[in-house]
Amino acid sequence: MKILDAKFVQDFIKMANDGFLQGWHERNGGNLSYRLKPEEVELIRPRLNESGEWTEIGTEVPGLAGEFFLVTGSGKYFRNIIVDPEVCLAIIELDSTGTKYRIRWGLVEGGRPTSELPTHLMNHEVKKRITNGKHRVIYHAHTTNTIALTFVLPLDDQVFTRELWESATECPVVFPDGVGVVGWMVPGGRAIAEKTAELMEKYDVAIWAHHGMFCSGEDFDLTFGLMHTVEKSAEILVKILSMTPRKIQTITPENFRELAHDFNVTLPEEFLYEKKK
Ligand code: 2HA
Numbered sequence: 022m023k024i025l026d027a028k029f030v031q032d033f034i035k036m037a038n039d040g041f042l043q044g045w046h047e048r049n050g051g052n053l054s055y056r057l058k059p060e061e062v063e064l065i066r067p068r069l070n071e072s073g074e075w076t077e078i079g080t081e082v083p084g085l086a087g088e089f090f091l092v093t094g095s096g097k098y099f100r101n102i103i104v105d106p107e108v109c110l111a112i113i114e115l116d117s118t119g120t121k122y123r124i125r126w127g128l129v130e131g132g133r134p135t136s137e138l139p140t141h142l143m144n145h146e147v148k149k150r151i152t153n154g155k156h157r158v159i160y161h162a163h164t165t166n167t168i169a170l171t172f173v174l175p176l177d178d179q180v181f182t183r184e185l186w187e188s189a190t191e192c193p194v195v196f197p198d199g200v201g202v203v204g205w206m207v208p209g210g211r212a213i214a215e216k217t218a219e220l221m222e223k224y225d226v227a228i229w230a231h232h233g234m235f236c237s238g239e240d241f242d243l244t245f246g247l248m249h250t251v252e253k254s255a256e257i258l259v260k261i262l263s264m265t266p267r268k269i270q271t272i273t274p275e276n277f278r279e280l281a282h283d284f285n286v287t288l289p290e291e292f293l294y295e296k297k298k
């Protein structure tokens with residue numbers, strides 16, 4: 022089958038374009054990666070390129086040895102993915118040690134996988150382990166309202182989770198584990214990848230202060246929907262804070278406990294603290 026006709030490739034392109042249409046991908050901002058299923062690798066194997074040279078990932082992900090990923094290219098614009106996917110995307114294969122990759126498809130005008138490859142792969146490694154292989158998508162976007170909040174809220178997991186939960190009733194149901202926050206760090210390297218992967222042990226969402234967000238999920242819809250829900254809630258909170266520093270009413274800790282009961286989710290008590298008046 023033509024690689025571009027494979028469903029996972031089409032779904033990847035649609036999700037990338039949906040993110041662009043949300044305004045989350047100015048210039049070359051953001052990146053997306055998908056861990057292929059074994060049957061998807063077999064489907065496209067006859068059309069993969071001959072193996073090129075191995076390149077260092079810049080970190081170790083032994084838990085992903087031999088896996089294939091569809092990823093966005095470094096410096097490529099999300100705007101252009103739907104226009105020319107073979108220029109903007111790549112399928113990479115990892116070696117048997119999880120320290121190197123090689124390009125097996127795409128980037129036909131040259132280039133490298135996303136500059137955030139260490140964070141993507143370290144997140145994939147954590148999520149593959151703790152979800153028994155269910156999670157396959159890692160998504161990074163420059164979500165405007167969530168970024169704005171990192172200038173006015175304390176960079177604290179409990180505060181961010183609670184404020185986002187309070188801003189839209191669906192939030193605790195969509196991300197019951199909460200969100201993690203990474204203070205400002207230089208992007209693109211191993212240090213920010215390690216910090217983000219640590220948070221991914223506990224959360225499906227990691228916010229990078231003054232930069233953007235990472236989400237992990239089982240498939241394209243769930244991962245995009247998670248990012249969309251967090252960002253929508255952040256937008257509401259930005260509007261609230263733009264009107265007034267003080268909410269007159271809100272969703273209370275007791276309300277959250279009722280919601281958890283009726284929707285059959287577990288909401289950790291650490292996020293249901295009593296606020297100082
Ligand atoms: O330019 O978003 O974090 C791609 C990025 C880097």
Ligand code: ZN
Nearest residue numbers: 050051232233
């Ligand atoms: Zn970024």
